[in-house]
Amino acid sequence: MSIKITFIGAGNMASSLAGGMIAKGMDPINITLCDINEQQLAQVRKQLQVNTTRDNINGCQKADVVVLAVKPQVMEQVLAPLQGLFQQRKPLVLSIAAGITLAKLQQWLGQDMPIVRCMPNTPALVETGATGLFANTNVTATQREQARTVMAAVGLALWVENEDQIDAVTAVSGSGPAYFFLVMEAMVAAGTALGLSEQVAKQLTLQTALGSAQMAITSDVEPAELRRRVTSPGGTTERAIGIMEDNKLREIFAEALQGAYQRSKELSG
Numbered sequence: 001m002s003i004k005i006t007f008i009g010a011g012n013m014a015s016s017l018a019g020g021m022i023a024k025g026m027d028p029i030n031i032t033l034c035d036i037n038e039q040q041l042a043q044v045r046k047q048l049q050v051n052t053t054r055d056n057i058n059g060c061q062k063a064d065v066v067v068l069a070v071k072p073q074v075m076e077q078v079l080a081p082l083q084g085l086f087q088q089r090k091p092l093v094l095s096i097a098a099g100i101t102l103a104k105l106q107q108w109l110g111q112d113m114p115i116v117r118c119m120p121n122t123p124a125l126v127e128t129g130a131t132g133l134f135a136n137t138n139v140t141a142t143q144r145e146q147a148r149t150v151m152a153a154v155g156l157a158l159w160v161e162n163e164d165q166i167d168a169v170t171a172v173s174g175s176g177p178a179y180f181f182l183v184m185e186a187m188v189a190a191g192t193a194l195g196l197s198e199q200v201a202k203q204l205t206l207q208t209a210l211g212s213a214q215m216a217i218t219s220d221v222e223p224a225e226l227r228r229r230v231t232s233p234g235g236t237t238e239r240a241i242g243i244m245e246d247n248k249l250r251e252i253f254a255e256a257l258q259g260a261y262q263r264s265k266e267l268s269g
């Protein structure tokens with residue numbers, strides 16, 4: 001990829017995406033990260049050898065693609081000074097901010113800007129990210145392919161059918177890594193309580209998570225059937241799953257994802 005890409009905001013998600021792109025072979029010379037926080041910039045410079053600047057306008061001067069990676073709450077104030085530059089020269093804008101609609105972004109950047117709303121996740125750092133994308137009508141076919149290529153460099157990249165589905169993607173895969181990390185934390189604690197050392201409980205938990213995900217991804221068999229194959233009648237798994245079902249694990253997930261989806265809607269203000 002020889003396009004020039006600039007990230008506005010150099011936090012968790014921008015460094016995960018940039019790190020994943022570099023791991024995939026993109027030259028860091030073509031990547032610029034902008035942030036108001038010099039400490040944050042020093043860290044990404046050291047880690048990734050990318051260009052950095054505290055001046056967002058300067059950082060966007062030569063960009064083919066600009067990724068908006070600041071918190072939703074500061075997006076409007078971050079974009080106001082960029083409107084002039086983007087009226088002269090229109091890069092493809094990818095917004096990864098949860099909840100900020102295309103209508104709001106167009107209002108803040110100009111109605112004619114090509115913008116793709118993307119919802120990636122932090123496993124992008126290890127090239128196993130999952131991203132949903134939805135483009136506004138200003139985005140050309142070439143730019144659609146450019147947006148997909150940027151996100152596909154760090155994992156799975158899927159177009160969704162309408163903008164509302166980006167809020168659903170946020171609830172499923174945007175926030176999703178945190179759900180799995182919570183399950184890992186809980187399993188390590190439970191294994192430690194059963195007498196394993198924390199280190200052994202952690203190694204077993206993480207390897208089990210990896211193996212389960214790999215099995216589910218590589219086989220044609222549905223997760224429900226893979227679960228049944230672990231669950232011997234009258235055995236240990238049956239007892240454990242029964243306790244999870246009695247405690248309404250499925251309902252907890254349904255309610256939790258509904259909460260994330262609603263919060264994504266609220267963030268647009």
Ligand SMILES: NC(=O)C1=CN([C@@H]2O[C@H](COP(=O)(O)OP(=O)(O)OC[C@H]3O[C@@H](n4cnc5c(N)ncnc54)[C@H](OP(=O)(O)O)[C@@H]3O)[C@@H](O)[C@H]2O)C=CC1
Nearest residue numbers: 009010011012013035036037069070071072096097098120
């Ligand atoms: N974290 C995740 O898993 C995911 C996050 N997202 C979205 O990505 C976006 C970024 O999230 P995340 O990376 O976690 O957030 P971070 O807080 O880690 O990163 C945002 C960075 O932007 C900086 N910043 C604030 N104001 C400006 C400004 N005016 N110009 C340039 N930089 C500025 C912040 O500095 P300071 O801290 O000093 O304010 C911070 O370093 C959010 O909109 C979020 O919804 C999407 C998918 C997954």
Ligand SMILES: O=C(O)[C@@H]1CCC=N1
Nearest residue numbers: 097098170174175176
């Ligand atoms: O929690 C958040 O709001 C962001 C969006 C998805 C993951 N992190």
